[in-house]
Every structure is written in structure tokens, then in C-alpha cells.
Amino acid sequence: MLTNKQKKFLRSLAHSLNPIFQVGKGGVNEAMITSISEALEVRELIKISVLNNCMEDKHDIAAQLSEGTGAEVVQVIGNIIVLYKQSKEQPKIELP
Numbered sequence: 001m002l003t004n005k006q007k008k009f010l011r012s013l014a015h016s017l018n019p020i021f022q023v024g025k026g027g028v029n030e031a032m033i034t035s036i037s038e039a040l041e042v043r044e045l046i047k048i049s050v051l052n053n054c055m056e057d058k059h060d061i062a063a064q065l066s067e068g069t070g071a072e073v074v075q076v077i078g079n080i081i082v083l084y085k086q087s088k089e090q091p092k093i094e095l096p
Contacts, residue, residue, distance in 0.1 A: 002072050002084070006095045010045060010074045013093065014082045019049035027056050033068035040071055040085040044093050048081045 002010070020043075021036055039046055048065065050058045062073045062081045071085035086093070 002074070002095075007074055009096050010084050010093075011082065014045055014047060014074065017045065017047050019047040019080060021046070021048045022051055023048060023054050023056075023061055024051045025053045025055060027054065028061055028064045028068070033065065036065060036071075036083070037069045040069060040083065041087050041089065044087050044091070045074070045082070045084050048083065050079045050081065052079070 020039060021032065023032070036046070036048070050061055054061070058076055058079060058081065062076050062083075065071070065081065065083060066073045069083065069085060071083040074082040074084050076082075084093075
């Protein structure tokens with residue numbers, strides 16, 4: 001569980017990132033969760049864009065992705081979800 005100080009730090013790092021995944025009207029599926037898990041292992045901090053044609057609530061999508069990948073939801077703002085998971089192999093981000 002991330003503290004508010006850690007979330008603020010991660011939000012500042014995520015500000016300059018571009019979304020690397022998009023959730024569309026198909027919603028979240030196993031292939032997407034697998035891809036996001038692999039990306040989190042390499043990058044640790046990623047942004048995911050929720051498209052306007054997605055019928056599910058973005059907070060529900062964030063919860064599904066968090067549960068499926070084991071990542072922490074840093075922020076849900078607008079149509080963007082920010083996820084963080086520390087890498088097992090090579091941690092790059094050092095939390096305060």
C-alpha cells in the first residue's frame with residue numbers, strides 16, 4: 001500500500017509519461033492484463049488511456065487492472081489511469 005507521499009512522488013514522475021495502453025469498448029481482457037504486467041516489470045510506472053467508447057467506469061477498470069496485475073493504482077484522472085508496481089528483477093524507482 002502506497003502512502004500519500006509516495007503517490008505524490010509517483011504522480012510527479014508520471015506527469016511526463018505518455019499512455020502506452022488503451023482500453024476500448026472491449027474492456028479489460030486476459031491478454032491486456034498479461035501485456036500490462038510485462039510492461040510494469042520493465043517500466044514500473046505506466047499510464048493507460050480509457051477511450052470514450054468504453055462502457056465501463058474508469059475506476060472499475062483501474063480496480064480490475066490493479067487486481068489482475070498486482071499493481072497499485074497511483075491515480076485516476078480524466079481518462080488516464082496511472083499504475084505502479086516495483087520490478088522484481090531491476091527496480092529503478094526508489095520511493096521516498
